[in-house]
Amino acid sequence: xxxxxxxxxxxxxxxxxxxxxxxxxxxxxxxxxxxxxxxxxxxxxxxxxxxxxxxxxxxxxxxxxxxxxxxxxxxxxxxxxxxxxxxxxxxxxxxxxxxxxxxxxx
Amino acid sequence: xxxxxxxxxxxxxxxxxxxxxxxxxxxxxxxxxxxxxxxxxxxxxxxxxxxxxxxxxxxxxxxxxxxxxxxxxxxxxxxxxxxxxxxxxxxxxxxxxxxxxxxxxxxxxxxxxxxx
Numbered sequence: 001x002x003x004x005x006x007x008x009x010x011x012x013x014x015x016x017x018x019x020x021x022x023x024x025x026x027x028x029x030x031x032x033x034x035x036x037x038x039x040x041x042x043x044x045x046x047x048x049x050x051x052x053x054x055x056x057x058x059x060x061x062x063x064x065x066x067x068x069x070x071x072x073x074x075x076x077x078x079x080x081x082x083x084x085x086x087x088x089x090x091x092x093x094x095x096x097x098x099x100x101x102x103x104x105x106x
Numbered sequence: 107x108x109x110x111x112x113x114x115x116x117x118x119x120x121x122x123x124x125x126x127x128x129x130x131x132x133x134x135x136x137x138x139x140x141x142x143x144x145x146x147x148x149x150x151x152x153x154x155x156x157x158x159x160x161x162x163x164x165x166x167x168x169x170x171x172x173x174x175x176x177x178x179x180x181x182x183x184x185x186x187x188x189x190x191x192x193x194x195x196x197x198x199x200x201x202x203x204x205x206x207x208x209x210x211x212x213x214x215x216x217x218x219x220x221x222x
Contacts (some may be wrong), residue, residue: 001168022220037151039151044201044212044213044214044215045143045151045201045212046212047210049203049208050207050208051208055210056208056209088150088151090151094156095153095156095158095165095167096141096143096153096166098150098151098152098153099150100150101150101151
């Protein structure tokens, strides 16, 4: 079973700053099997990035994904107030496995 | 507008059973693989189960294998999760998720509480 480990657990930043969230997998995975979700309190998660680096419909280009093998990154180039939320990475390959989440807070 | 609406959650005693349903509108469910994901309020997301487009292939998380059964009725645009032998650690909000290779849709979730 693949384990996804996100870091940091919490990221404290200000609007306008750059956010970098890491997701490390316990074994090498295909770049076509890594996604990122955003979740705000009281809401269902929302797909932001799929296939490591493809933005989902409607996602602004300040969000980008990168990585390969076991190391993947979600980058938010300039944080806006609406971006403060919890972000999860997801490995999908038949079954799904989520990372534990990273809270991006002000 | 696409909507997924879960129902069937509630309070159940340990060892009991519950059937969750997910009704889809605004999309053709047979075009999507369907998943159930659960989340204890304030905690992380945990994948539960998946059924493929025609319902012939299913897969489960180890924690629910043998106790939960996922099924779908494409004619009715619904997906179900039959849960039995429920335990306290099954308590969570359960989301149904409709997926394609590049998109997905989530319901708003239904709360399951397993407690005596």
